[in-house]
Amino acid sequence: MKLDAKIPSGPMAGKWGKRKFEGKLVNPSNKRKYKIIVVGSGLAGGGGAASLAELGYNVDCFCFQDSPRRAHSIAAQGGINAAKNYQNDGDSVHRLFYDTVKGGDFRSREANVHRLAEVSNAIIDQSVAMGVPFAREYGGTLDNRSFGGAQVSRTFYARGQTGQQLLLGVYSALSRQIGAGQVTMHPRTEMLDLVLVDGHAKGIVTRNLVTGKIETWAADAVILATGGYGPVFYLSTNAVGNNVTAAWRAHKKGALFANPCYTQIHPTCIPVSGDHQSKLTLMSESLRNDGRIWVPKKQGDTRAPDNIPDTERDYYLERMYPSFGNLAPRDISSRAAKRACDEGRGVGPGALGVYLDFRDAISRLGLTTVQERYGNLFDMYERITGENAYQMPMRIYPAIHYTMGGLWVDYDLMSNVPGLYVLGEANFSDHGANRLGASALMQGLADGYFVIPATISEYLVGQAPGEVGTDHEAFRKSTGEVDETIKKILAVNGRRTANSFHRELGLLMWEKCGMARNEAGLKSALDMIPALREEFWENVKVTGTGDDLNKELERAGRVADFLEFGELLVTDALHREGSCGGHFREEYQSEEGEAKRDDENFSYVGAWEYTGGAPVLHKEELEFEEVHLAVRSYK
Amino acid sequence: MHLTLRIWRQKNARDKGKFETYEMRDVSPDMSFLEMLDVLSDSLVEKGDESIAFDSDCREGICGMCSLTIDGVPHGPDQGGTVCQLHMRRYKNGDTITIEPWRAMPFPVLKDLAVDRSAFDRIIQAGGYITSNMGSAVDANAILIPKEAADMAMDAAACIGCGACAASCPNGSAMLFVAAKVSQLAHLPQGESERTQRVLSMVGQMDDEGFGNCANHAECEAVCPKEISVSHIAKMNREFIRATLKGAV
Numbered sequence: 070m071k072l073d074a075k076i077p078s079g080p081m082a083g084k085w086g087k088r089k090f091e092g093k094l095v096n097p098s099n100k101r102k103y104k105i106i107v108v109g110s111g112l113a114g115g116g117g118a119a120s121l122a123e124l125g126y127n128v129d130c131f132c133f134q135d136s137p138r139r140a141h142s143i144a145a146q147g148g149i150n151a152a153k154n155y156q157n158d159g160d161s162v163h164r165l166f167y168d169t170v171k172g173g174d175f176r177s178r179e180a181n182v183h184r185l186a187e188v189s190n191a192i193i194d195q196s197v198a199m200g201v202p203f204a205r206e207y208g209g210t211l212d213n214r215s216f217g218g219a220q221v222s223r224t225f226y227a228r229g230q231t232g233q234q235l236l237l238g239v240y241s242a243l244s245r246q247i248g249a250g251q252v253t254m255h256p257r258t259e260m261l262d263l264v265l266v267d268g269h270a271k272g273i274v275t276r277n278l279v280t281g282k283i284e285t286w287a288a289d290a291v292i293l294a295t296g297g298y299g300p301v302f303y304l305s306t307n308a309v310g311n312n313v314t315a316a317w318r319a320h321k322k323g324a325l326f327a328n329p330c331y332t333q334i335h336p337t338c339i340p341v342s343g344d345h346q347s348k349l350t351l352m353s354e355s356l357r358n359d360g361r362i363w364v365p366k367k368q369g370d371t372r373a374p375d376n377i378p379d380t381e382r383d384y385y386l387e388r389m390y391p392s393f394g395n396l397a398p399r400d401i402s403s404r405a406a407k408r409a410c411d412e413g414r415g416v417g418p419g420a421l422g423v424y425l426d427f428r429d430a431i432s433r434l435g436l437t438t439v440q441e442r443y444g445n446l447f448d449m450y451e452r453i454t455g456e457n458a459y460q461m462p463m464r465i466y467p468a469i470h471y472t473m474g475g476l477w478v479d480y481d482l483m484s485n486v487p488g489l490y491v492l493g494e495a496n497f498s499d500h501g502a503n504r505l506g507a508s509a510l511m512q513g514l515a516d517g518y519f520v521i522p523a524t525i526s527e528y529l530v531g532q533a534p535g536e537v538g539t540d541h542e543a544f545r546k547s548t549g550e551v552d553e554t555i556k557k558i559l560a561v562n563g564r565r566t567a568n569s570f571h572r573e574l575g576l577l578m579w580e581k582c583g584m585a586r587n588e589a590g591l592k593s594a595l596d597m598i599p600a601l602r603e604e605f606w607e608n609v610k611v612t613g614t615g616d617d618l619n620k621e622l623e624r625a626g627r628v629a630d631f632l633e634f635g636e637l638l639v640t641d642a643l644h645r646e647g648s649c650g651g652h653f654r655e656e657y658q659s660e661e662g663e664a665k666r667d668d669e670n671f672s673y674v675g676a677w678e679y680t681g682g683a684p685v686l687h688k689e690e691l692e693f694e695e696v697h698l699a700v701r702s703y704k
Numbered sequence: 705m706h707l708t709l710r711i712w713r714q715k716n717a718r719d720k721g722k723f724e725t726y727e728m729r730d731v732s733p734d735m736s737f738l739e740m741l742d743v744l745s746d747s748l749v750e751k752g753d754e755s756i757a758f759d760s761d762c763r764e765g766i767c768g769m770c771s772l773t774i775d776g777v778p779h780g781p782d783q784g785g786t787v788c789q790l791h792m793r794r795y796k797n798g799d800t801i802t803i804e805p806w807r808a809m810p811f812p813v814l815k816d817l818a819v820d821r822s823a824f825d826r827i828i829q830a831g832g833y834i835t836s837n838m839g840s841a842v843d844a845n846a847i848l849i850p851k852e853a854a855d856m857a858m859d860a861a862a863c864i865g866c867g868a869c870a871a872s873c874p875n876g877s878a879m880l881f882v883a884a885k886v887s888q889l890a891h892l893p894q895g896e897s898e899r900t901q902r903v904l905s906m907v908g909q910m911d912d913e914g915f916g917n918c919a920n921h922a923e924c925e926a927v928c929p930k931e932i933s934v935s936h937i938a939k940m941n942r943e944f945i946r947a948t949l950k951g952a953v
Binding site for chain 2: 119120123134135136137138139141143144153155191193194195196197198199200202203204205206207208209210211227228230232233234237240241242244245247248254256279308309310342343345346347348350351448449452453455518519522564565566568569610611612613617618619620621
């Protein structure tokens with residue numbers, strides 16, 4: 070299979086304009102004849118559904134939560150980047166583009182990233198117009214803060230709830246279209262299969278999570294905006310409902326899965342407290358604007374933090390990366406924390422933690438300012454740990470936060486399956502091997518608000534609207550398969566809960582394929598995962614029936630998919646013999662312990678094809694015209 | 705610690721429902737309240753019983769999905785937080801805890817502790833937005849908004865749409881939820897064009913859904929996980945009166 074990314078020719082800065090001009094359009098009066106399915110209601114999906122509906126398309130939007138307003142975009146705390154240069158500190162579209170390509174450790178597609186930087190400003194304009202209450206200066210203009218991996222202040226924020234406010238902006242636009250009848254919303258509905266007709270994506274099969282009813286939906290194109298796969302690690306900062314099911318089932322229908330091993334570990338999360346734990350809570354990266362990260366210089370130093378004098382503290386990020394300091398990118402900061410703990414200098418229970426200290430910020434800015442900036446985060450921390458971070462430093466440790474890999478898409482965000490588009494975290498395209506802070510919100514909204522409305526018409530023009538209905542044989546077949554899987558899960562009647570399998574898989578993934586990976590560990594994971602999967606199908610216990618609201622059944626279906634997907638993730642990690650960004654292979658590191666890339670052999674997108682047996686790798690070679698491949702340095 | 709849980713079990717919307725009692729041993733103070741319910745659910749499944757149906761997703765107090773009434777109080781005993789943020793260190797050995805779903809007529813129970821809150825979505829669909837098609841916006845700094853106004857709008861915008869306000873109100877009123885959106889948009893210049901119609905439409909929909917009216921109990925503010933002030937209800941009332949008078953002229 071030849072992967073054609075369909076990148077427009079010509080100079081980088083002109084590509085998006087050229088694409089918009091050259092792409093075929095659907096006449097305004099013909100748009101109403103088309104139906105588009107959107108799965109997911111976060112920034113990408115909800116934003117896409119709203120913007121397509123504004124254009125006049127008929128949209129069916131699906132989410133598994135009880136309302137589109139709950140999509141996990143809501144949990145993003147810190148902010149959203151844009152190249153406004155409102156701070157007069159030398160920012161530009163080119164700089165945002167450059168920082169993002171470099172931040173991704175040269176594993177993203179340049180043309181996509183450039184487009185992302187280009188539309189970033191319109192996202193801020195649009196969000197403000199919709200009433201998103203970004204933080205402002207006294208004069209009434211917008212305020213900015215700094216985020217990791219950048220030396221300019223380009224991050225717009227709404228207290229510590231930027232994702233919430235942007236999502237509520239999306240939700241309001243979506244609600245307007247639902248009210249107008251242009252979008253039909255299907256909450257508490259889970260996609261369980263993609264339906265192909267003559268090789269084109271023409272619909273989906275869903276389960277109504279309240280009644281258990283299996284239903285079919287036909288459309289002229291299908292958009293997946295179903296988020297990432299972080300919970301394959303069980304513990305992550307993701308919502309407990311986040312899953313890979315929609316993407317995985319599309320993969321099994323032919324969509325290639327790209328770079329699954331690119332997973333992001335966020336450096337500032339609250340450490341694990343016990344086996345009962347269902348998730349890990351992120352402390353926003355914005356805290357690193359004012360908080361200083363340190364561990365004791367001495368190993369096994371169990372003194373209380375205020376009894377350790379400054380001379381005996383190691384502010385290791387400031388020491389190792391003086392120009393970026395505490396704002397070094399996420400992958401680098403995470404590994405530095407791991408190294409400190411591996412050296413026996415970790416703090417707190419199990420010595421798996423480092424300090425994030427606000428003592429100096431409080432004396433410099435005053436308690437009130439610190440409270441104003443980060444109050445909600447300090448409150449959140451206290452609820453979970455019972456500790457007051459104004460009086461003693463926070464303890465933090467890295468955790469799975471975001472997944473850069475996803476379904477392969479071309480420049481138009483269409484997968485290799487004609488008519489199947491993938492937006493937001495669910496695709497692979499913009500963040501390479503490491504995502505910079507405040508870029509996920511930017512990408513979700515770019516894809517939903519501005520990219521998909523401009524690119525989908527090219528495909529639709531070639532389709533006779535409404536040609537395929539749910540009476541087509543392909544829908545019956547898919548429904549049969551979905552029914553079969555549900556019956557099979559309910560019939561096992563073993564002794565272990567789906568949750569226990571999920572937990573075991575997650576622990577295995579974290580240990581063998583987490584922050585640091587090596588050949589032996591990955592190979593052992595490839596033995597363990599199939600064995601666990603086999604046990605699942607022999608020994609899982611799901612009570613209740615398929616005919617009503619059954620959280621156990623929902624979970625079991627998702628865990629079954631994670632048990633298949635996890636193996637692909639490890640396979641990808643094993644094949645990529647070289648470190649880059651969040652993918653750190655211990656065999657490939659510099660003398661200082663930094664990720665050592667192999668551009669000669671691995672400067673490609675690894676897109677995997679599902680075969681039922683060993684997955685087949687297809688490569689899209691990455692070409693860097695504008696940003697020259699270099700060792701990423703934040704010193 | 706050892707706890708006794710009285711949990712509302714209800715098969716579906718038509719079932720009458722009743723309390724069941726469960727004994728929980730070895731509850732760690734570091735567990736969150738929902739993690740304790742996870743542990744209980746797992747043990748029920750292992751015994752062949754159905755797990756307890758309850759809604760939750762982000763488990764960090766922002767998505768608004770979790771919705772339990774604990775000992776009569778929506779979101780439980782901690783102020784300014786959701787159930788998912790409540791931790792077991794709040795309780796002591798030997799406590800008995802009663803867990804129910806949201807109790808409000810427009811929020812029918814779907815199963816056990818999960819309720820249908822789509823009424824809230826319909827209220828927003830009636831007018832809780834600013835009409836601005838993608839691509840039509842002016843430069844973000846062309847609209848100057850004084851910090852105080854932006855901060856006040858943000859205070860209201862912090863609403864997570866969980867429904868605790870209506871669940872706590874003796875009248876089953878959703879006025880705090882509706883007021884939060886009306887007030888947010890009324891504080892912003894972008895919201896001006898649709899100001900009159902918005903409040904009329906949203907209040908109209910709120911009434912149609914069967915929510916009661918405000919009688920100034922302020923229970924909503926007491927349980928609101930985002931501590932949204934009832935002063936926004938006053939703001940909405942002013943907006944409503946203004947809109948009604950304007951309509952009458």
